[in-house]
Amino acid sequence: MQVTETLKDGLKRGYEITLTAAELDSKVNEKLAEAQPEVEMKGFRKGKVPMALLKKQFGPRVLGEAMQESIDGAMSSHFEETGDRPALQPEVKMTNEDWKEGDDVIVALNYEALPEIPEADLKSITLEKLVVKAAEADVEEALANLASTAQDFEDRDEGAAAEKDDQVVIDFLGKVDGEPFEGGAAEDYPLVLGSNSFIPGFEDQLIGAVAGTDVNVEVAFPEDYQAEHLAGKAAVFECKIKAVKAPKAAEIDDELAKKFGAEDLAALKTQIGERLEAEYAGAARAVMKRALLDKLDELVDFDLPPSLVEAEAKQIAHQLWHDENPDVQGHDHPEVEPTEEHTKLGERRVRLGLYLAELGQKNEVEVSDAEMTQAIMSQARQYPGQERQFFEFVQQNQQMQQQLRAPLFEDKVVDYIFELAEIAEKEVSKDDLQEAVKSLEDE
CATH class of the missing domain: 3.10.50.40 (Chitinase A; domain 3)
Incomplete structure (x- = not known):
């Protein structure tokens, strides 16, 4: 089998794979020989059917299988030898469309390779972590809201x-x-x-x-x-x-606290304060994560597969169009063409996505089964009464599993970088944190 390079332009790759008629015939004979001991045919004992008769009877079907296996094997060997990783599913096309049995098989293989991802000095990154303490007024407000629900x-x-x-x-x-x-x-x-x-x-x-x-x-x-x-x-x-x-409204006293599982009012206030600070910490993490991604976007630079950027830009444009046209639920609308701004944002997302994926793989960052189960259960709560059906659907749907796994993996890689980066804490008010969160939404 011969593999000839036809294109090398940036990340674009093209190859011509030639499978000779002799190689294909040998592959067919090999497959028939493997099957021969189990074949039964009228007039012959099991395993004693002549090869010529087997080839006449089963040759055409086995020929297609042999052709597919040979091409797949050639592609697998090619990627193993070159180290290339296709950005998307490679395009494989038989070029001699007038092929007939006895001819060589010529296949064109085209794809965009994923780029080499450079390393970055993550220890040089400095970040600011906003810290908000639960104020007494905030605890009292949350307590009053609880009392109203227990009216x-x-x-x-x-x-x-x-x-x-x-x-x-x-x-x-x-x-x-x-x-x-x-x-x-x-x-x-x-x-x-x-x-x-x-x-x-x-x-x-x-x-x-x-x-x-x-x-x-x-x-x-x-x-x-x-x-x-x-x-x-x-x-x-x-x-x-x-x-x-x-x-x-319920009286704010020890009895109210007991309704919510606390020993007394003081314990309930402590629980509320801890819950508020956990919410503040989650918001502060989102702010720090955006700051980290901004710094990484400046720190790392490499060629991007055009097809990935185009697909991401189209997805961004499509989503933003639906945000602006909430009444349109389906996709029966004119095609949305991405703008230069959409493409620029697409480039950022692809660059950061590829970098974080590579960093996580190199450092053996993994999403555990327990973390996946927790994520699925969290999503299942959005379908009251159908939690089990949703759980089973996800278990049988690889694409859905990947959609749930991807953000978990990204957050774990981000946490890995946080451990290496230099982080300085800064105590701020709740209003300051809300402004920082709002700025993320406005961007």
Whole structure:
């Protein structure tokens, strides 16, 4: 087999691979000889079918397999010998399209090679780490928010009308065509008006109700209601208003703390302070990571595969177009052409992506199975009730696994660089940190 270079321009590579007819025929004979002991054919004992008959019967099918295996083997040997790593899937095309059995096979191999990634002096990088302490006012604000989520209800004055966000305690009996239906009745049911937990229109009709009165609520079940025998039907709910209660924020005391799993109020405040500082640390890390990427973008320079840059620029342009046109959900829209700015950003992303990937590989940075499992579970929480199906989908989908693994890998490489870089801590206010985060979003 002969491999001849036809193109070497920057990172672009071209080769012509020639597989002679004799080599191909030898490969076919080899495959047939391997299969011969297991072949059975009428008139011959198992394993005793003559090679000439095997070739006539199975030759054409084996020929295609032999051709594919030979070309794949030649490509594998080529990449091993040259050390080239294709940036994208190589283009492989048979050039003698009028090929017939007995002719040599000539294949054109074209690809863009990944560049040599230079090393950088990571210890020379200096970074600033913003540190924010949880202020007492921030803890108190978070505590008040917790209290509002743990709100209780207390009886309104006698004769007071129910308002939105009030809780009404009711007995109700639902009827369709004058007949009660299964699941349409309850006693002492606490319903918060405005919670949208009942059929659309139900809660609105109880606004203004007074304890000790009866109210008939007339509604229609939605057309897509889960109980098919009720879907789209009109119903009347006979409601007895037993109590009207106004929302009341929970008292900020030890009892509230116990509701959230803390021993007492002081312990809850400590937990809130730690949680706030963990959130601040996460935001500060994002700011420091951007600063690091900016420095790396200046520090490392090498040729970039044009195809990767083009693909990244198109992806950026496409995403930004959808950000500006949120009403368009699908991709049935005119092709979005990347601008010079998109291409420049694409170059940065490709450069940093290739550098971090190479650095991580050289230093054996790996994402553990436990870290992957945690990432999958975190994503699965976005699909309540379907967590197991999502987990199984990811396990069977290599592309989805890569999408989840990539940011984990990048963050671990970034952490590796943080360990080498010189980092100075700077204590700032929460507002200063928010401004720094906002500047990231504006860029």
